[in-house]
Amino acid sequence: MIDVRPVLRLIGQLLCALAAAMLLPAALDVHDGQAEARVFVVSAGVTLFFGLALALGMNAPGRGWTTRQMYLAVVFGWLVPVLFAALPFIFGPLALSVPDALFEAVSGLTASGATVISGLDHAPRGLLLWRALLNWLGGLGVIAMAVAVLPLLAVGGMQMFRLEMPGSAERAIARGRRIARAVFFAYVGLTLLLALGLWRVGLGGFDALAHALSTLSSGGFSTSDASVGHFHNPDAEIVLILGMVANGLPFLLFYRLLRGEGGAVFADSQIRWYLSLLGLGTLGISAWLWISLDLLPSDAVRHGAFTVASVMTGTGFYTLPYGGWGGMPVMILFFLAFVGGCAGSASGGLKVFRLQCLFTDAVMQLRRLLRPNAVLIASFNGRTIPEDVLESVMGFLFVYALAFALLAMALAFLGLDFVTAVSGAASALANLGPGLGGTIGPGATYAALPDAAKMLLAAGMLFGRLEIFTILVLFVPTFWRQ
Amino acid sequence: MAVAILPALRIGGMQVFRMETSDKTERVGPRIAQVAGGIGLVYAAFTALTALGFWIAGMGRFDAICHALSAVSTGGFSTSDLRLAHWNADVQWVAVAAMLVGGSSLVLWTGAGRAARTSLFKDAQTRWYLMFVGGFSGLLALWQWTVNDMPPAAAVRHAAFSVTSIVSTTGFASTDWSAWGGFAHVVFFILLFIGGCTGSAAGGIKILRWDLLFALASAHIGRLLYPHGVYVIRYNNDMVAPAILDSVLGFVVLYFLTFAVFSVTLTVVGVDFVTALSGSAAALANAGPGIGDVIGPMGSYRPLPDAAKWILALEMMIGRLELFIVAVLFSRSYWRE
Incomplete structure (x- = not known):
């Protein structure tokens, strides 16, 4: 039997943090004189009660974590907070139904950004801050998971990013702590920087903060129904482009930059690929905007870069409702949504490094056909890609495709049309947010979908966020034995 | 063939x-x-x-x-x-x-x-x-x-x-x-992506490859729980050599890449999203009809622009010849020898 006490304790601690976060919107609502403040205070109280009960009630032995405990912690560390994060939505002035509230909470904490709420422009500010905070906390969780946990668990080839810890155990722990602290401060620092930047270019203080919170986490909850397009502020859009590009970068990079290793940015081939793909997509879409919509070249490039960065990193902001664009930009965006950002970042999707591994290997295959006796080895960042990594990545791609197919079919079975089902499934798995088409495209909300479809999409977001395998493992019978 | x-x-x-x-x-x-x-x-x-x-x-x-x-x-x-x-x-x-x-x-x-x-x-x-x-x-x-x-x-x-x-x-x-x-x-x-069996007249990715991919994914789940276990991919009770897995992997990756590139190319010449997406999948698999009003099961490819027909014809060729052969033709060292 697995010792679940450390897992429960961790969940308790997460709930305490969530309760503390609920006090911020409460304070804002008190300041605004909104009656909604009560909802946040009560929700915080309930969450804190359960959090403390778990955190203090479980005296976990101070041994290290086993693999199984880590899987449980990863999966339930997302599932349980989601239930509590939904409380303010259910009991708040919007009085969302339970499926709607759960959908919104999952979408927030997985940093997806799909919403069922319309009329955001007139919603109480506390609620808007709560959504942005969910994004931000979720993003923090994603980064912690992507930098520390997934490489350790070797999910889908992530063992390539295991930190090499030379020296004794104490030194390794000390270094791990340093890295964790650096990544955390990079995240907080970049958020503040972004908020400051947005404020400087003319956004209101609250809007600047809310957008900074949901940009760096690749979340994409906005404070307006028209998303970023509401502000008509080109400078703010450029600042947000930078923020979105940053959330798709591996966060360990910021640790390196803090240590003064500036060359690391260009030495990493994953980053080069990531930036090239961004550039390529921007080129295509800007050209289309310029030719077909008759935008000024500078506007076309700005909107193009904004949309590509938003979709590829899975943020989900938009300046123009791209759902109504013609075939070519929509097709490019559809495929970019699958790509996602770099491994070890806050973004969703398949991740650039996986595609890179697969592509280099496919090229090797071709060369091998021509020179059957040559020794050709696929490499990533100058390191050989081990066979088991390739197989894991391929397994990941397969399971991702399977999850996409099943989700799309299930959604269509509930009566959704082709474009909605296919783009909704892709968007949920990539933690993007808006889909394509009139129903769930940018500018529309998920409110019109049947409740079952919302639950399926929420499950899809969780699967996508947890890289699918961490959840699948729990369904293997041998996981629970011993 | x-x-x-x-x-x-x-x-x-x-x-x-x-x-x-x-x-x-x-x-x-x-x-x-x-x-x-x-x-x-x-x-x-x-x-x-x-x-x-x-x-x-x-x-x-x-x-x-x-x-x-x-x-x-x-x-x-x-x-x-x-x-x-x-x-x-x-x-x-x-x-x-x-x-x-x-x-x-x-x-x-x-x-x-x-x-x-x-x-x-x-x-x-x-x-x-x-x-x-x-x-x-x-x-x-x-x-x-x-x-x-x-x-x-x-x-x-x-x-x-x-x-x-x-x-x-x-x-x-x-x-x-x-x-x-x-x-x-x-x-x-x-x-459209599944296709028939290998060694048949059908196109597509083929069942065998999906079968092997499925086995790879299961092996990966096993490896997540027991990182030091030895996982052998079997097919019809025979062990599958790593070289074969490799080539399956390369094929599937190239297949999806070709599908994506051709879908985008089709939209560039003015085909709409659904028609391009399904048309590209259908052409690569040599299936025939796609989805939507234009190229659906009872429709025809006639209303498409000529450029789109050329692209689709090329894609059918590539799909039929199992990608690799065509891809090899584009490599420089093939022509040098």
């Missing part, structure tokens, strides 16, 4: 052939001529049988021969604008059987005829193939019956016909399934 001509290509061809029949059960290498002859015989026999079947079921002689030729080859050209909807239910069931055979591994039929009659049904690929076709036919029949109020017999027939037609990448149609609603569209779109 899948079993006989590919190895005749000097460079790279042999490797591709090995990939094509990477299930080692057949061991065709040393006796290619024999096997190729056997397959030719099987192919001709099935065509004749199908023609006879069509004729008995009530088709005219000319139509019977034409349809037999394009059913067993999983081609899908018909002599009527209404496709197979022009003829009665019996004809359509004969077509289902013919397409099913056309998408199965022809090598195994020769084996079945010669030595072990059971080997066909012991084959993992054949079982998966039948399961796919059966499962999705059942699902769609249920959908048609309950949601669209089709009589049960017709629902089963049309579902079985359409699913077989897509999975075996034939492209016949017994009814216009684009009117079946979103669920049918998504299912058929996904089925």
